[in-house]
Amino acid sequence: MRTAVILLALLALAAIPGSLFPQRNVASDPAAVIQYTQEHPRLAPWLDRLGMFDVYASPWFAAIYVLLLVSMTGCVLPRSRRLWQSVRSAPPPAPRNLARLEGHRAWETTREPAEIIATAAGHLRRRRFRMVATADEVRAERGYLREVGNLAFHLSLLVLLVGIAAGKLVGFEGRVAVTEGGAFANDLSQYDAFSPSAWTDVDDLEPLSFRLEEFDVSYQTSGSNLGQPSQFAARLAYRAGGGEEQTVTVEPNHPLDVNETKFFLTGNGYAPVVTVRDGRGKAVFTGPVQFLPLDTSYASDGVIKAPDAQPTQLAFEGFFLPTADVGPQGPYSMFPDTLNPQLFLTAYTGDLGFADGVPQSVFTLDKDELTQVRRNGKPFSQALSVGETMQLPGGRGSLTFDGVSRFANFQIAYDPGKEITLAAAVVLLVGLTASLAIRRRRLWLRVRPTEGGGSLVEVAGYSLTRREPPPEEIADLVAALHGPHHSATASKDASA
Amino acid sequence: MILDEQTFAQLSNGLVYSAIAVYALAMLAYAAETAGRMAGARVAVTGTVVADSPSRSRLLGAFGTSLTVLAFLLNLGGVVTRGLAAGRVPWGNMYEFVLVCALAAGAAYLAFLSRRPVRAFGVWIVAIVLLALGLAVTVLYTPAGALVPVLDSYWLVIHVAAAITGGGVFTVGAVATGLFLVRHRQERRGTAQAPRGRYAASLPTTRTLEQVAHTAHIFAFPIWTFAVIAGAIWAENSWGRYWGWDPKETWAFITWVFYAAHLHAQATAGWRGVRASWFALAGYAAFLFNFFGVNLWITGLHSYAGV
Ligand code: HEM
Numbered sequence: 001m002r003t004a005v006i007l008l009a010l011l012a013l014a015a016i017p018g019s020l021f022p023q024r025n026v027a028s029d030p031a032a033v034i035q036y037t038q039e040h041p042r043l044a045p046w047l048d049r050l051g052m053f054d055v056y057a058s059p060w061f062a063a064i065y066v067l068l069l070v071s072m073t074g075c076v077l078p079r080s081r082r083l084w085q086s087v088r089s090a091p092p093p094a095p096r097n098l099a100r101l102e103g104h105r106a107w108e109t110t111r112e113p114a115e116i117i118a119t120a121a122g123h124l125r126r127r128r129f130r131m132v133a134t135a136d137e138v139r140a141e142r143g144y145l146r147e148v149g150n151l152a153f154h155l156s157l158l159v160l161l162v163g164i165a166a167g168k169l170v171g172f173e174g175r176v177a178v179t180e181g182g183a184f185a186n187d188l189s190q191y192d193a194f195s196p197s198a199w200t201d202v203d204d205l206e207p208l209s210f211r212l213e214e215f216d217v218s219y220q221t222s223g224s225n226l227g228q229p230s231q232f233a234a235r236l237a238y239r240a241g242g243g244e245e246q247t248v249t250v251e252p253n254h255p256l257d258v259n260e261t262k263f264f265l266t267g268n269g270y271a272p273v274v275t276v277r278d279g280r281g282k283a284v285f286t287g288p289v290q291f292l293p294l295d296t297s298y299a300s301d302g303v304i305k306a307p308d309a310q311p312t313q314l315a316f317e318g319f320f321l322p323t324a325d326v327g328p329q330g331p332y333s334m335f336p337d338t339l340n341p342q343l344f345l346t347a348y349t350g351d352l353g354f355a356d357g358v359p360q361s362v363f364t365l366d367k368d369e370l371t372q373v374r375r376n377g378k379p380f381s382q383a384l385s386v387g388e389t390m391q392l393p394g395g396r397g398s399l400t401f402d403g404v405s406r407f408a409n410f411q412i413a414y415d416p417g418k419e420i421t422l423a424a425a426v427v428l429l430v431g432l433t434a435s436l437a438i439r440r441r442r443l444w445l446r447v448r449p450t451e452g453g454g455s456l457v458e459v460a461g462y463s464l465t466r467r468e469p470p471p472e473e474i475a476d477l478v479a480a481l482h483g484p485h486h487s488a489t490a491s492k493d494a495s496a
Numbered sequence: 497m498i499l500d501e502q503t504f505a506q507l508s509n510g511l512v513y514s515a516i517a518v519y520a521l522a523m524l525a526y527a528a529e530t531a532g533r534m535a536g537a538r539v540a541v542t543g544t545v546v547a548d549s550p551s552r553s554r555l556l557g558a559f560g561t562s563l564t565v566l567a568f569l570l571n572l573g574g575v576v577t578r579g580l581a582a583g584r585v586p587w588g589n590m591y592e593f594v595l596v597c598a599l600a601a602g603a604a605y606l607a608f609l610s611r612r613p614v615r616a617f618g619v620w621i622v623a624i625v626l627l628a629l630g631l632a633v634t635v636l637y638t639p640a641g642a643l644v645p646v647l648d649s650y651w652l653v654i655h656v657a658a659a660i661t662g663g664g665v666f667t668v669g670a671v672a673t674g675l676f677l678v679r680h681r682q683e684r685r686g687t688a689q690a691p692r693g694r695y696a697a698s699l700p701t702t703r704t705l706e707q708v709a710h711t712a713h714i715f716a717f718p719i720w721t722f723a724v725i726a727g728a729i730w731a732e733n734s735w736g737r738y739w740g741w742d743p744k745e746t747w748a749f750i751t752w753v754f755y756a757a758h759l760h761a762q763a764t765a766g767w768r769g770v771r772a773s774w775f776a777l778a779g780y781a782a783f784l785f786n787f788f789g790v791n792l793w794i795t796g797l798h799s800y801a802g803v
Contacts, residue, residue: 009753012757467710
């Protein structure tokens with residue numbers, strides 16, 4: 001048991017750094033580790049070597065829990081064997097000196113020993129004690145379920161690990177952002193991010209596709225929680241396998257579940273719809289562009305790229321405000337819904353860098369080969385309301401703000417070990433509760449004949465757990481034998 | 497008259513403030529009782545009789561308990577009206593977590609008190625509850641309102657309710673454990689003369705304190721376990737993974753493991769008692785850190801549930 005205490009304490013301590021340092025595969029913010037490394041260039045490599053950015057997958061963390069489980073198995077299996085033996089054997093004989101046990105009572109009665117034994121045996125059997133009666137003794141025991149619960153609890157930890165491992169070995173997680181009117185097919189190439197496990201079969205993803213018909217939101221328009229979202233709902237038309245097209249609504253906490261591949265709505269944002277014309281007046285880009293929300297007011301930033309523009313490629317960078325207003329620090333968004341949508345953009349010309357073949361983020365510009373468009377020596381920028389157009393100086397092109405669409409972020413998860421984990425967790429909880437709530441205890445009654453034909457009766461209990469046995473059990477037995485109403489001899493009372 | 501949400505919200509605030517006022521009085525009464533008991537403890541040690549101090553102190557104690565019951569009921573009223581004002585269960589943000597956790601701690605203390613002589617820790621429980629409520633109304637206050645969509649789930653209701661209840665009962669366990677350590681030291685050194693020793697000598701015996709702590713821990717531990725499992729189910733429902741080592745999850749796990757270490761230590765020869773107590777206190781510290789530290793300093797998916 002000392003090993004268990006030490007390993008448990010180590011496990012708790014080892015889990016701490018993972019909550020203090022950014023973690024690689026713990027994605028509330030995937031860029032956190034990179035950012036931390038930039039901010040702490042000297043410290044970060046050392047922390048990395050120690051596994052501090054990957055605590056829960058690090059060898060030392062694994063070492064602790066594997067040792068713990070091995071030690072636990074080594075501890076608990078022999079205990080199961082002992083439990084099995086003790087369930088099959090009779091409760092042990094009473095110790096010589098009953099007065100040293102819990103709740104001891106002794107009294108004299110005129111009834112015969114055999115009668116006392118019979119009454120006590122009947123009483124205890126009705127109370128579901130496992131019981132053996134000899135000529136002068138009753139031995140009883142209850143609460144084996146405590147041990148069963150304890151075993152079930154400890155062994156369920158092993159099963160829990162199996163369930164977790166199953167998910168980690170064949171499951172996957174992915175993310176995709178889909179704009180209204182846009183579609184997604186469950187194929188590796190369509191994911192924005194995809195984290196497979198060791199044995200994920202990426203060629204055999206669940207066959208399904210969907211289109212985001214509409215994304216509904218509503219916000220509180222009054223009261224102290226003004227602007228707080230009250231509803232998000234993504235209406236999807238989806239088709240699973242070769243089946244019919246169906247409509248579902250995906251909301252937070254209500255995922256789309258197709259054969260265990262689940263689509264969770266985890267976020268959303270705005271996609272301003274724009275048309276970009278190049279220097280020749282030709283529309284070289286038209287459609288919605290996803291902007292990343294920066295805060296709960298949905299002020300968002302993003303970039304628009306037009307690699308097909310002639311004579312030079314065009315790019316725009318800026319931010320979008322769903323309900324624009326101007327405050328002392330400049331423009332900001334007053335409300336998350338689109339009451340007064342505005343787009344604030346600056347423009348670039350030059351080479352977007354697509355020719356290198358290096359994959360690019362759609363949310364950032366590689367400005368190495370780009371020049372910012374200027375007018376009168378200052379960067380050219382403009383605020384656009386829906387329907388307005390910005391003309392780049394020098395006839396280099398234009399951008400029209402056509403309207404606003406929304407996009408939804410989906411987290412896609414496939415975890416085949418989930419049911420095992422859940423079953424293990426249920427057994428864990430039930431087993432634990434039983435092992436803590438049930439008190440395993442023994443009761444003994446001893447009778448000696450007295451000279452007058454009566455009996456000297458003694459009763460006492462003994463707890464096999466750290467809690468005293470229920471005091472009323474002995475009192476009930478005494479009452480059933482019409483014994484004394486208060487203890488006749490000095491009894492070793494727990495609450496003394 | 498039909499009470500509208502605004503009225504309920506105001507009523508709730510009024511009840512919470514009243515609870516704070518009455519808890520403050522209860523603390524004074526308990527503190528006075530403690531002083532009396534310490535005098536009594538000295539009497540017992542020196543043999544000099546100071547007239548009537550024990551019975552006056554008993555009266556003050558009973559008064560403190562009555563006030564505690566009253567404050568608890570006011571706190572309960574504050575929570576219920578808060579729920580009526582928001583039109584949902586009243587544990588949706590940190591302000592409400594603290595209100596309900598204070599309620600659970602008060603309930604756990606009163607439940608123990610009805611069975612065991614634990615009035616000696618009344619002053620500590622009341623002080624902690626008072627501190628928590630004071631923090632709630634000053635730092636954490638949030639007007640009543642609806643929940644953001646991701647929090648609007650019955651698993652949230654279950655998960656948070658279990659976590660708060662567990663936390664309230666752990667609080668009683670932690671107080672009993674702390675006093676156990678104080679009393680244990682005094683029993684070992686026999687320092688009933690020194691002021692601190694006198695206080696320790698006026699506490700219940702180590703055996704009683706240990707039993708209370710043990711009962712609290714084994715009651716709260718399965719509830720905490722359940723809270724963690726329910727939280728995992730909720731996480732699966734809303735993010736698609738049941739465990740992601742989010743800071744909030746991590747600290748719930750750390751809490752759980754420290755308490756598991758404590759329970760093992762209590763069953764290990766040589767670790768029972770004092771050493772085991774430190775693990776329970778570590779578990780409680782982890783619980784507190786999860787409640788305050790993680791919500792306020794560490795960002796994670798859970799942070800929107802914060803202030
Ligand atoms: C993997 C992590 C483990 C956890 C979370 C855990 C948790 C628990 C809990 C909560 C209890 C109930 C305590 C009580 O009855 O008062 C318990 C009891 C017990 N554990 Fe563990 N345990 C773990 C590992 C181990 C290991 C490694 C061993 C063996 C060295 C072990 C042996 C026992 C035994 C023998 C008991 C019964 C104690 C008693 O009779 O009071 N456990 N465990």
